[in-house]
Amino acid sequence: IERPPGDTAGCTFCHTSSEERCSTCHQRHQFDPKVARRAEQCKTCHWGKDHRDWEAYDIGLHGVVYQVNKWKPEQFDFSKKLSDADYVGPTCQYCHMRGGHHNVQRFGTVYTSMGMSMADRGAPIWNEKRDRWVSVCDDCHSPRFAREQLQALDEAVKDAGLKYRETFKVAEDLLVDGVLDPMPKDLCPDWSGQHLWSLKIGAYHDGEAYGGKTGESGEFRMSNCTDVERLCFES
Numbered sequence: 001i002e003r004p005p006g007d008t009a010g011c012t013f014c015h016t017s018s019e020e021r022c023s024t025c026h027q028r029h030q031f032d033p034k035v036a037r038r039a040e041q042c043k044t045c046h047w048g049k050d051h052r053d054w055e056a057y058d059i060g061l062h063g064v065v066y067q068v069n070k071w072k073p074e075q076f077d078f079s080k081k082l083s084d085a086d087y088v089g090p091t092c093q094y095c096h097m098r099g100g101h102h103n104v105q106r107f108g109t110v111y112t113s114m115g116m117s118m119a120d121r122g123a124p125i126w127n128e129k130r131d132r133w134v135s136v137c138d139d140c141h142s143p144r145f146a147r148e149q150l151q152a153l154d155e156a157v158k159d160a161g162l163k164y165r166e167t168f169k170v171a172e173d174l175l176v177d178g179v180l181d182p183m184p185k186d187l188c189p190d191w192s193g194q195h196l197w198s199l200k201i202g203a204y205h206d207g208e209a210y211g212g213k214t215g216e217s218g219e220f221r222m223s224n225c226t227d228v229e230r231l232c233f234e235s
Helices: 005-015 022-026 053-059 061-069 092-096 124-137 143-176 227-234
Strands: none
Touching: 053 061, 124 143, 143 227
16 A cells, blocks of 8 residues: 555565465466476565565576576486485575475575574574574585574674664654654554554554554554655665
8 A cells, every 4th residue: 555666566466466376386377396496486476676585596606506507407407306406506496495395484594584683693592493504505515614604694684783773763863853753644554553653663662652552563664654764674
């Protein structure tokens, strides 16, 4: 509702048509596992302004190896089951559907699922997921290389977290000074029917100054909000 066309396109291409159906990956008119094993099948949904998964893969080293070699059966034999795959480089399916398992979350390698960005990502509670992350990478790389990459990501998150908090603090100060309207009443309400400041979400929302009662949660969003909030998200 009231989203810019570029944002809307990133949602409607998938959420209005093919979400969580067999034909999303296997194609309705060509129900062939060989087709579903190609990385481009994930591109159907995992691309666009708000989640650039395909773009990140495609321009990265793994994606380049795939694009250069994908037509060579000796490098990428898509007639083999994923559990028997010995590709020269990883596809989306090879890592995220480990061994051909259809529950993508089972071997999810999504880095952000290893703890909150403000917390210690090396805490024992995340050890299993971090070890799994390394186990996927060490099919081709050494375990030491994989753990060094994981540590580098940890350091990047610490730096990004500082900038994230600084940015949102500027917006919060504008609100406290009476310069920023937390959620203008002339905009559509959020998904819960309220007008809460979207930068104050979950436990972070702590007062009526932000558009609702203490404990009420806003909605994390990049549209249907003030220009200041939009700038915070985009930065």
